[in-house]
Amino acid sequence: MATDVLHSAKKARNDEFYTQYVDIQKEVNAYVEYNPNIFKDKTILLPCDDPEWSNFTKFFAQNFQSFGLKKLISTSYAYNSKNLDYEWQPTLFETSDPRFEIDKSKSKGKIFTLTADENKDGKINIDDLQWKYLEGDGDFRSQEIKKLCEEADIIITNPPFSLFREFILWLFENNKKFLILGNLNAVKYSEVYPFIESKRLWLGVSITSGDRLFGIPDELYDPKKVGARDVVIEGKHYISVVGVRWFTNLEHGRLHEKRTLMTEADNIKFSKHKEIKGIGYQKYDNYDAIEVPYVDAIPSDYEGIMGVPISFMDKYNPNQFEIVGLSMRAGFGLKSNKFYDEYKEIQQNGKLTGSSGKKTNGNPMLKGKPNKGNYYINENGECAYSLYDRFFIKLIKD
């Protein structure tokens, strides 16, 4: 029980990372560049965003007029529902406001709306935000937030990491345009992948590698738990997170950029990758496809199915490529045609690990022994080793 409580407090803590203004600005501006009217007369809902913390609210309030927005709605999640292990205090913003109610402050979410120049200073910005307590705690799954979702044209946020799957399904159930942050690994979730295959979801523009810093509220900063990913800049605490990506169904320019590719023969002659140059492409042992370990090594004239790393999604143009499957145990699209139940896992030094080859079923496998890492061997001495997950793709003919 005590471990459960600790675990859920840790999970809740991980849900409290705050996106930097500059990361929001870079991404959103790319959509405006592609379509200057993208937000014109639109209602945007930011469903996990208290403007005291959230730069999403600040960014869209600041750009309300230049984007031509009709309405900005931002909702926050109640402290009591967050399951955090720190002693909460209402902020001065709240206590100094005549609308402050002590009993609601902890248990209710808040709604902030922006539609007009309320303070009559000649501009519409963050100073014109109106707020009140919600009826409930602001959970995006509640009827109250669902209604706001129905009112909105576009949903934008960095949702709680632990609820990413539910959040994506919620967006599709409500049939909304959206732009949200998540982790690249989410492309492999069974809840997410089908939307990618059917071209209803793709990655954003501005983050394709490396890590990003997310703000940690001072209340949640624990000097006893500082790790390698913690960063302090001008006294503020951040955590560096790798693999972050934007997920969206909004059109952007990169989506239409055609990758320049070499033919299979030219790749074999000129590829900068030693695995390809002078060698060519290997067939998987268990999928009817060839292994293409780098996106820039996709042969322009190969008509069959190719397996590529999931980082392919950063370069994906849906008019150039068709995604036909994902190498997973459950199997999406292309099915594995060989299973390794009769194989045994073995280390480089020849010692068996005691695990059966069952555990590699569904992974993309190549025949032979790898240069490093464990592999699998059967009674006849036949070997095979597994690669990271692959998307299976085909080129769309011009």
Ligand SMILES: C[S@@+](CC[C@H](N)C(=O)[O-])C[C@H]1O[C@@H](n2cnc3c(N)ncnc32)[C@H](O)[C@@H]1O
């Ligand atoms: C990763 S943080 C990001 C906050 C903000 N969107 C940003 O990017 O700066 C996720 C936020 O969602 C809130 N949250 C957690 N569970 C929620 C739920 N079920 N419904 C709505 N918000 C939730 C968390 O309290 C946290 O403030």
